[in-house]
Amino acid sequence: MSEDASTLYAKLLGETARIEWPALEPFFARGALLWVAPSLDLIAVAQAVAEDDRASVAAWLDAGEVEKLSATRAVGYAEGTPELWAVVVSPWVVIQERA
16 A cells, blocks of 8 residues: 555545434435445445545445445434444545444
8 A cells, every 4th residue: 555545545444434314315315325244344335435446435335335325225324323433535425334
């Protein structure tokens, strides 16, 4: 990882926080939530989005490890109390559920 990439990773890590689903609902309504599989590093995905790393993002999308948040998953979040973490990479809010 280059120094610039490492600086961006640290910046995104510092901007990542736990968040409740109701605060994310407006972003879901706008289609601006990207879901990240628990097997991936949330910050690494956010960094790839920020750096427009199309190859990595495309591979994750193809594998179903990153996707626009589905209505089914959103309903599950609304009905439960998931532990969600989020980081903003405009125009996206990148989220991940932790167990």
